[in-house]
Amino acid sequence: MSPIASNDKNLQQELIDQIITQNPLFSKSRLVSLYSNFGKLQQLNPEGYQANISAWTSLLHDICSNNGIGDSNISLTTHNSSLAHSLAVFPYGEPKSLDLVLDELVSNNKMVPYSLYIAHKGSYLKVINPSAILDLFSPANWVRYGLRSIGIGNYKIVDSSGTLIDERYVSWELLTKLAEKLYNYVRKEITKAGSSVTSKLFGFLSLYEFLRSKDDSLTELDLSIVLLYWSRDTEKCQTRQEINETYIKFDKEPITDSEVEIVNVKSAILNLKKRNTSLESKIEEIETTMKSVLTIKSKSEQKDRLRYLLGLKNVFTKSLNSSYSSYSELSSILLKIEDSHLNSEIYAQLVSSSKLLKDLNSKIEISDIDDVKLAIEEEMTKTDEISSSLEQAHIEDSEIEEELEKLHKEESETNEEDSLLNKLENLKINNDSTQNIDSDSTPRIDEQETSSNQVELMAT
Structure with missing residues (x-):
């Protein structure tokens, strides 16, 4: 092994050790049980057994999502360096029930064997959630469902010697989350480009480089798994495999030869x-x-x-x-x-x-239009005549006499009011004149009194 490869292995091991230490479910008091052969607890202590399975599920999930294995953020592998060896903790050594943990995860579809996933025909969603898609009227589906329920033909985690087989296990939760996130990047890019024909077409490497510019932790292995999920399981894109290139088209229609040439140009x-x-x-x-x-x-x-x-x-x-x-x-x-x-x-x-x-114009004739317009004009004229006739409805003589009498009465009342107002106005004018006369005569009286007083003084 080269020094660089050895150094990478050491860094990966340090990362796994750190993940184990930081996981709260792997406290020191729990390590004895977690690293033991706890298969017997399934019958003796089901709650303890399930607690151990849940703890290991959490740990393996953390190792996947933190790229603990080195080439993937959504999967882990049992080969190359032994997974059990990487999980060893002093003084308990390697986990004794790792096969039970992986078997539970695969049985519950939380982990998917990579070899089965890439070889599967049709959407793998039918395997993950068979009851939602199961055709209740299909005998073949009932047979397959029955075989799965009694464990015939189930996937084997270990070989005949009890050793874990060389396999990669993909976290279904992490796969679906990554696929959704990456697809949003692609969809936004296509929309920004106006959904042009070239914006929907990619080669594998060009797509990888574009997505790496959005998520620098993305690996080629993860993209290849996501691409299979997109094209086969969710039908978000079409793929076409040639000798030196994988052609990708984000559309429902198959990839044409001309579109292959466009990808080559790109x-x-x-x-x-x-x-x-x-x-x-x-x-x-x-x-x-x-x-x-x-x-x-x-x-x-x-x-x-x-x-x-x-x-x-x-x-x-x-x-x-x-x-x-x-x-x-x-x-x-x-x-x-x-x-x-x-x-x-x-x-x-x-x-x-x-x-x-x-097609629309073929359903209409010019002569029909003239007839319709003429009919409309005739009906409009008829409507006007009816309205005019209604406005000139017969009015009774008694009603006319009553209205005339009402008008005369209003006129008489108005005249009386006007006459009264004139009288009041005249009265006001007369009062004003009288006051003026009185004002003019007042000095003369005073003068007479003064003169009379002077005569009396002289006589005295």
Whole structure:
């Protein structure tokens, strides 16, 4: 084993040890029971047995979700390095009932054997939840259900010697959660691109790189499992396997040959983009190295070194320019493909709309329209006549006399009110005049009194 591989194994073991230590169900007081052969508790102490199964279920779930095995966040494996050995705790050693734990998890569909999952025909949802999909009227389904219920043909966790078989076990809960999260990333990306034909198409590596940009903990193994779940179990996408590529289409329709070519163009563009980045990085390194030439004391050595670096830079620059050109050309082609597909959709919509209009118009005749309009006008005229006739309904003479008498009475009352108001106004005017006269006569009386008083004084 190489030093790097050995170091990775040590880091994984440290991570598993840490997960065991931090799990509250694996307290020191519980380790004796958890690492013992507790199969006998299933009969003697069912609650204790179930408590141990639940604790191990929690631990294995944590190991999966924290990438404790190293190549997956949704599964764990019993091969490569022994799973039992990785779970060993001093001084109890390896768990003695790991086979019972895995058997319970598989029986309850919490863990799915990878070999069975990839080999299954049809949606695996029927295995996970058979009662929800079971056809009660199908004898074949009843036979299969009966066989499962009595344990015939069940999956075996151990071989004939009692040793765990080499297998990978996928956590169904973690698989479904990861699949839903990743699908949301893809769906949003397709929507952002306007649901164009190219946005729905991926190669495996291009899809992996896109999803890794959203979730850097994603592994290729996990994506391959999720992809099977999408395409077979939930039918969220279509796949097509070729020699060197897996083609993926997020649609209900199968992948066509033209769509395979679109994926190839997208893959070529992605590869050119990587190449451009690599060449740019190399040119930058050469330019940095060129600056160090000045530290060389010999003038001739400086020139020789600089000549070599310039030649190397010219080679990479020429290659980069060629790569830029190819990248631009393929990007233009991909854009034209999208334009062409859009034109095709618009044309198909125009043809469909034309047929629809033709079908609707075929149900209407011009002469029928004239007849309908004439009928409408006749009915409108008739309506007006009826309304006019209703407005001129017969009024009784007694009603007219009564109305006239009412009008005369109102007129008489109005005249009386006006006459009374005039009288009041005249009265006010007369009062005002009288007051003015009285005011003018008052000084004369005073003068007479004064004169009389003067005469009396003189006589005296």
